[in-house]
Amino acid sequence: MSEFVDFVRSLPKAELHLHIEGTLEPAMLMELAEKHRIELPYSTAADVERAYDFADLQSFLDLYYLGASVLIDEDDFYSLMFRYLKRCRDEGIVHTEMMFDPQTHTERGIGFPVFMSGFGRAMEDAKRDWGQSSSLVMCFLRHLPEESAFETLKAAEPFQGQIMSRGLDSSELGHPPEKFERVYAAASQQGYRLVAHAGEEGPPAYITDALDRLKVERIDHGVRCLEDAELVERLVKAKTPLTVCPLSNVRLCVFDSMVDHPIRHMLERGLNVTVSSDDPPYFGGYLLDNFEALHRELGLTREEARQLAVNSVRSSFLDEASRKPWLDQLSLLTP
Ligand code: HPA
Ligand code: ZN
Secondary structure, eight states, rough: OOOHHHHHSSSOOOEEEEGGGGGGHHHHHHHHHHHHHHOOOOOSHHHHHHOOOSHHHHHHHHHHHHHTOOOSHHHHHHHHHHHHHHOOOOEEEEEEEEEEEEHHHTTTTOHHHHHHHHHHHHHHHHHHHHHEEEEEEEETTTSSHHHHHHHHHHHHHHGGOOOOEEEEEEOTTTOOOOOOHHHHHHHHTTOEEEEESSSSSOHHHHHHHHHHHSSSSSSEEOGGGGHHHHHHHHHHTTOOOEOOOOOHHHHSSSSGGGGGGGGGHHTTTTOOOEOBBHHHHTOOOHHHHHHHHHHHHHHHHHHHHHHHHHHHHHHHOOHHHHHHHHHHHHOOOOO
């Protein structure tokens, strides 16, 4: 690995946009399909990898939901989560806020007690074994009706202590933020922190509406804000965090190639940008792979990487006391 990657590894970082179901590696997908005798349209892990050729968000989601269908018992959810948390330890991710999609599981008859106990046990083990800090973002699937989101909010009530925030993911176009205005208001009443995917494939107006109607504190992706100068001004002023996922954006054809990715421009413009990996095996890499690609293809500097790490810790939902040691450490580092 390059010196640049070693430097980024040494920076204490938070990963704020990561779908835990999207960390399912092809080998594990095949193993679990065999374990549960689930028929897939693929015979080998290499076949699955060959299918990672996406034209847009929807073509990825079709494969992502098929992948998630092999997650059945508590151990599956434990193994998935523990594997990713080990990766955090190895990449210098000192804190992670992981999204999960309950409706993907409840629609298949797998209830909250199954996945919440698998996730919870893995998070506790990682905390105990190496002090890994982590929290959960429960996402509503935006292609499903509002009613299903309300049912999910209700089903999550017994697990409220285990979940920090609420998010919104899945097919963006045609499912604007206002569809979830009432369920977000209810989630806010229950004390959850709020985030939402917006401005990945959807227009800048979805970002404005996520802020004004859903009252989110953070925007996932948000890269299309650049099409609206007034919105950029607003985001800069409010220091609204944008959790940008460069490899994901290229794989889902939001930008033609990494050379065209605007992240350095976003930083220069004063936007509060962070880097995350979204769904790493599907998009060709984990967090350090994203930094490596940004360095190699866009010339991301060490100082910019340090700034991105500072932004990630500041944009997390960690309290002041917990983030202070990481910010102190980052301020002492000379790029
Ligand atoms: N966008 C929307 N929904 C998702 C994504 C994403 O990048 N990953 C998993 N679900
Ligand atoms: Zn995402």
